[in-house]
Amino acid sequence: MAQITLSPPAMPTGSKRIAVMTSGGDSPGMSAAVRAVVRQTLASGCVSYAIYEGYQGLVDGGDMIKEMQWEDVRGWISEGGTLIGTARCKAFMERPGRLTAANNMIERGIDALVICGGDGSLTGADKFRAEWPSLLDELVSSGKRTEEAVKPYRHLNIVGLVGSIDNDLSGTDATIGCYSSLQRICQAIDYIDSTAFSHQRAFVVEVMGRHCGWLALMAGVSCGADFVFCPENPPSENWESEMCSIVRKHRELGKRKTIVIVAEGAHDRNLNHISPTMVKDLLTNKVGLDTRVTTLGHVQRGGPPCAYDRMLATLQGVEAVKAVLDSTPETPSPVICIVENKIVRKDLMEAIRLTKEAAANIEKKDFAAALKGRDAEFEEFLQAFNITTATDKADLLLPPEKRMRVGIIHVGAPAGGMNAATRAAVAYCLTKGHTPIALHNGFPGLCRHHDDEPLGSVREIKWLDAEQWASKGGSEIGTNRGLPSEDFKTTAYCLEKYKIDALFVVGGFEAFTSVSELRKARDQYDAFKIPMVCLPATVSNNVPGTEFSIGSDTCLNALIDYCDAIKQSASASRRRVFVVETQGGASGYIATIAGLSIGALAVYTPEEGIHLNMLVEDIKFLKDQFAKDKGHTRSGKIILRNEKASSVYTTEFIADCIKEESGGKFDSRFAVPGHVQQGGIPSPMDRVRAVRFGVKSLQYLESMYGKSKDEIAKDPMSASVIGIRGARVKFSPMEKIEQNETDWKDRRPKDEFWMSLVNVVDTLSGRPKASRST
Numbered sequence: 001m002a003q004i005t006l007s008p009p010a011m012p013t014g015s016k017r018i019a020v021m022t023s024g025g026d027s028p029g030m031s032a033a034v035r036a037v038v039r040q041t042l043a044s045g046c047v048s049y050a051i052y053e054g055y056q057g058l059v060d061g062g063d064m065i066k067e068m069q070w071e072d073v074r075g076w077i078s079e080g081g082t083l084i085g086t087a088r089c090k091a092f093m094e095r096p097g098r099l100t101a102a103n104n105m106i107e108r109g110i111d112a113l114v115i116c117g118g119d120g121s122l123t124g125a126d127k128f129r130a131e132w133p134s135l136l137d138e139l140v141s142s143g144k145r146t147e148e149a150v151k152p153y154r155h156l157n158i159v160g161l162v163g164s165i166d167n168d169l170s171g172t173d174a175t176i177g178c179y180s181s182l183q184r185i186c187q188a189i190d191y192i193d194s195t196a197f198s199h200q201r202a203f204v205v206e207v208m209g210r211h212c213g214w215l216a217l218m219a220g221v222s223c224g225a226d227f228v229f230c231p232e233n234p235p236s237e238n239w240e241s242e243m244c245s246i247v248r249k250h251r252e253l254g255k256r257k258t259i260v261i262v263a264e265g266a267h268d269r270n271l272n273h274i275s276p277t278m279v280k281d282l283l284t285n286k287v288g289l290d291t292r293v294t295t296l297g298h299v300q301r302g303g304p305p306c307a308y309d310r311m312l313a314t315l316q317g318v319e320a321v322k323a324v325l326d327s328t329p330e331t332p333s334p335v336i337c338i339v340e341n342k343i344v345r346k347d348l349m350e351a352i353r354l355t356k357e358a359a360a361n362i363e364k365k366d367f368a369a370a371l372k373g374r375d376a377e378f379e380e381f382l383q384a385f386n387i388t389t390a391t392d393k394a395d396l397l398l399p400p401e402k403r404m405r406v407g408i409i410h411v412g413a414p415a416g417g418m419n420a421a422t423r424a425a426v427a428y429c430l431t432k433g434h435t436p437i438a439l440h441n442g443f444p445g446l447c448r449h450h451d452d453e454p455l456g457s458v459r460e461i462k463w464l465d466a467e468q469w470a471s472k473g474g475s476e477i478g479t480n481r482g483l484p485s486e487d488f489k490t491t492a493y494c495l496e497k498y499k500i501d502a503l504f505v506v507g508g509f510e511a512f513t514s515v516s517e518l519r520k521a522r523d524q525y526d527a528f529k530i531p532m533v534c535l536p537a538t539v540s541n542n543v544p545g546t547e548f549s550i551g552s553d554t555c556l557n558a559l560i561d562y563c564d565a566i567k568q569s570a571s572a573s574r575r576r577v578f579v580v581e582t583q584g585g586a587s588g589y590i591a592t593i594a595g596l597s598i599g600a601l602a603v604y605t606p607e608e609g610i611h612l613n614m615l616v617e618d619i620k621f622l623k624d625q626f627a628k629d630k631g632h633t634r635s636g637k638i639i640l641r642n643e644k645a646s647s648v649y650t651t652e653f654i655a656d657c658i659k660e661e662s663g664g665k666f667d668s669r670f671a672v673p674g675h676v677q678q679g680g681i682p683s684p685m686d687r688v689r690a691v692r693f694g695v696k697s698l699q700y701l702e703s704m705y706g707k708s709k710d711e712i713a714k715d716p717m718s719a720s721v722i723g724i725r726g727a728r729v730k731f732s733p734m735e736k737i738e739q740n741e742t743d744w745k746d747r748r749p750k751d752e753f754w755m756s757l758v759n760v761v762d763t764l765s766g767r768p769k770a771s772r773s774t
């Protein structure tokens with residue numbers, strides 16, 4: 001226990017003293033959050049502290065509270081776990097422990113605390129703030145501090161960041177670490193899949209989640225599991241026979257493997273625990289399958305954070321410091337959340353209350369209320385999972401007159417998640433009685449329907465074919481950049497010939513253009529007067545009407561793996577800076593978000609271009625950085641340059657220029673990852689979003705079906721784009737987007753939501769404003 005001292009406290013100098021700590025279970029991305037908080041604090045002219053070992057460090061004081069400098073967090077963005085340590089601290093649960101903690105904070109003059117942890121840690125934080133005035137009073141009344149000494153600290157700022165692999169806090173769609181953990185789980189299940197397939201085995205996989213089934217459900221959605229057990233949605237009373245019948249049915253349809261996922265907190269509707277062994281025994285004895293159990297354990301917490309967690313941790317860390325600086329004594333403590341694609345501040349106590357309410361509802365067996373307490377996404381994913389695994393739900397079948405023949409087509413370059421979206425669309429069709437028809441190899445493939453495709457390029461998709469596509473990269477039905485305008489007449493003829501009632505178009509800017517062209521040509525061709533929806537899928541994330549295209553997350557992960565590897569080589573071998581060329585066409589999205597996720601020194605985008613003065617300033621900046629790095633182990637540095645950022649200042653030229661100007665103090669190389677960026681196996685985020693958007697798109701097409709050709713032609717929503725826009729998932733009318741929101745020349749949205757993030761990359765790398773002032 002640290003000594004309570006009587007030494008005079010350090011007085012605030014006008015700027016805030018902001019401390020950051022990590023607490024509770026560790027999660028990937030916590031170190032990235034600490035880096036962002038430290039650097040944003042320093043960049044805001046404040047003093048930064050790190051509290052080591054969670055609340056234990058706050059109670060112990062002394063060396064456990066350390067002032068942080070810019071260089072102290074170099075390289076932390078890509079580290080797993082938390083580099084400032086975490087702990088569970090009993091002393092902080094009691095008032096005397098919190099009194100000591102308060103005293104330690106006043107001793108250092110700390111007036112704001114950013115805490116990254118789970119609901120327990122954030123509950124402790126809120127309690128600390130609520131008690132703060134009385135803690136100060138007690139310090140004064142007990143004679144440990146004078147009234148004058150505590151006066152500047154009367155207002156304590158607390159900001160919560162949610163770091164947890166379970167994704168169990170209400171109010172945020174994702175917690176820092178949950179997608180990395182999901183990635184670990186999906187990697188393991190993908191590996192298990194191949195052995196299960198080979199031996200026709202069943203595997204029961206136990207994943208973390210004592211009170212929250214997010215990991216289990218998402219793993220189920222992204223890996224195409226047969227059955228999932230999660231605490232907030234226990235299976236029906238007769239779950240044993242229900243599960244066995246689903247698994248049996250899948251086997252009868254030809255599936256060679258069975259995957260069942262069990263959250264560690266799984267139970268039945270009477271709260272009796274359901275263990276992996278119980279599930280295994282059922283599959284062995286009742287279904288006759290050779291079944292194994294795999295418990296993933298702490299593997300799920302480990303390893304480097306995925307791209308999304310690095311970005312989330314970084315942006316939320318920055319937002320936490322801004323929240324500290326904005327706060328007044330009246331502002332309630334905020335927690336930094338994300339809703340779809342928007343970082344928002346919410347009331348910390350309210351988020352904790354809702355989280356606890358969800359747990360209490362489970363205890364009360366009110367599972368409907370428990371589900372409502374999770375974010376809106378959760379229920380949609382549950383619905384999507386049920387639809388993609390249901391094979392014989394007669395009650396879901398629509399009457400024959402409402403059943404559509406749905407054409408599914410991929411357009412443009414392949415992107416991770418295209419197959420998962422198609423699989424979900426197929427499963428939805430089959431569940432509702434629609435006929436899913438693959439239009440192979442894009443519009444040119446459709447137009448060649450009768451000529452050189454021996455099997456025919458227009459074919460019904462069977463459940464078993466699509467069932468295997470959950471985790472497959474590329475495009476199983478083939479994709480092509482060709483547009484309908486290359487042959488409107490044959491396109492119309494084929495849509496009519498094969499009686500296509502609705503069109504699901506998956507792909508990038510060409511897919512978007514295709515739907516736009518078909519819509520505009522409706523007055524010439526009746527065949528195009530059908531509902532159609534574009535699901536954006538491209539590594540470049542440049543489709544208007546959405547802030548997120550499936551495939552872009554896979555690309556970012558491929559890119560950060562690549563950059564991490566070369567960064568390591570750069571710091572291990574010599575003092576070297578790498579200039580890495582990213583894809584993205586005329587959109588700097590990938591370069592910018594990868595820049596945020598790897599801690600790039602600078603990002604060059606086509607939107608901004610590259611100027612000579614920019615290079616001169618950046619070389620000065622590099623010299624300065626290497627000078628400061630003396631003896632530092634993590635000195636690999638990266639500049640990201642989008643492939644179209646400049647036609648003159650090429651990637652190779654920039655690397656040569658830096659080398660030439662370095663005065664022999666450091667080296668520079670260029671690297672072009674090229675098609676590596678399209679990724680191998682799609683990331684879980686791309687897969688789960690593909691499934692969710694695939695199902696939503698089909699529901700949407702279904703809602704349009706039955707209207708007359710004229711009604712369709714007049715309805716602006718009958719040709720639309722599905723996408724994330726700020727905090728919402730929306731269908732937007734193509735007509736409006738193509739006219740108002742599209743930069744057709746540069747093939748990107750006119751207004752790109754991420755543009756301001758280039759400033760964040762600069763702030764956190766310390767790049768001087770002069771670099772971009774020309």
Ligand code: ATP
Pocket residue numbers: 023024025026055087088089090092093094117118119120121122123124125127164166
């Ligand atoms: P995880 O999601 O990994 O469990 P968590 O933050 O919920 O993370 P906890 O063990 O619940 O982890 O809490 C971490 C620490 O936060 C505790 O050891 C304790 O120091 C502090 N804490 C938790 N609840 C309270 C509380 N009600 N009052 C004061 N401090 C608390």
